[in-house]
Amino acid sequence: MRLDYYLPQYNFVERHSITVNSTPEKVFEAFWQLDMAESKIIKTLLKIRGTYGLIFPGKSNKQSSLGLSIKDMIDKSGFILLEEMKNKEVVMGFVGRFWRPSGGIDRSVKAEDFVGFNKNGYCKSAWNFYIEQELGDKLRLPTETRILCCGGSAKILFSLYWAVIRPFSGWIRLEMLRIIKKTGANEFN
Template sequence: MAFLGFVSERECQQWKGASPYLPAFSFYEQHQSEPIHASPEAIIQAVLSLDMTEDPIIRRLLMLRQLPGKFWQSLTRIKKTEQPAAFGFDTFTLLHHGSHEVSLGLTGRFWRPMLDVKKLETAEEFHRFTAPDAAKLVLRFSVTQDSAGLATLSTETFVWCPTPQVKARFACYWAAIRPASGWIRRRTLRSVQQKLATSAT
C-alpha cells in the first residue's frame, strides 16, 4: 500500500486506521521512533512543546524551502510585511490532543513558491474548509506501548486533494519534497526522544 506515498482510491477505501479528520486521502507517509523510556503523556507533551528550528538540519531544510518564496518575492517586489512567518507546528491547527495521540491540520496550496497555507483556528474550521484549489493535510503523532512498557512514537501524514488538478499539482510537489519531508519527520522523532532522555537525567 501507498507506493512512494501515493494512495489509490481503492486502497483508501480499504485503509485501516485512517485519520477521522481526513477519512479520504491520496497521499500518505509514516515514520516510527526507536523505543522511548517515557510515558505516552510525556511523549505527546514533548511533541507539542518541540521547536523544530532547534535542530540545525531541520532549520536548514526549512530555510531551503523558503528560498523559492524569497526569489519570487524579489521578482514580484512583494512587500516584506507580506512574507509568511517561519513554518512550524504553530502553523498547524490543533485537531485533537489526547494522552496517546495528537493530530494537527494544515490547509493550503503547498506547492506555490510562497508556501500558501491558510491558518485555521479550530478543528471545526478545518472540517468546514472546502476551497476547491487547496489541499488538506493531517499530521498525526501517536504513541503505542509494548508489553515491557517501552513506547514508540509514530508520525503519519495524510493529504487530501479536492480535484484532479489539485492532486496533479500536489503530486509534483510531493515527489520533489518527500525525501526532505521524511528526513524532517525522522529528525523530529529523534529530537523528541533526545529531549525526553535529557529531561530524565
C-alpha cells in the same frame, strides 16, 4: 487513531516512527517542548524551501536562538490544532496550495471547518503524533501525515510538488522524532 476522523480518505501519506524508553507523560511533554531549532537539518531545509519566514513570521533566518516549536507552528503558521488526547495523540491540520512558493496556506480555516473543507484547487493535510505502549517502558511514537487533494488540478500540482519535497518532508519528521526521543528519554532517566 483520531487522525482517521479528520482525514479518513487521502491521496498521499508519509509515515515514520521511533521507539522510546520512557513514559507516555514524558514523551507527550517532550513533544510539546520540541524545539526544531535544535536541528540544523530542519532549519536548513526550511530555509532552502524559502518558507522559513512565512511559517514563522517575525523570526529572521539569521537569529541564532530561534524557537521552532509545535506551539509556534499552531500559533503563527496556519497549522490548526484539531485535537489533543493528553498523553496519547495530537492531531494538527492545515489547508493550502502547498506547491506555491508561499505554501498557499489558508489561515482562515478553523478546526471546526477542517473535516468539511473541500474547496477545489486546494489540499488539506492532517498530521499526528501518536503514543503506543509496548512491552515494559517501551513506547512506539508514530507520526503520520496525510494529504487530500480537492480536485484534479490540485492532485496534479501536488503530485509534482510531492515528488520533489517528500524525501525532505520525511527527513524533517525523522529529525523531530529523534529530538523527542532524546528529550523524552533524558527526562525519564
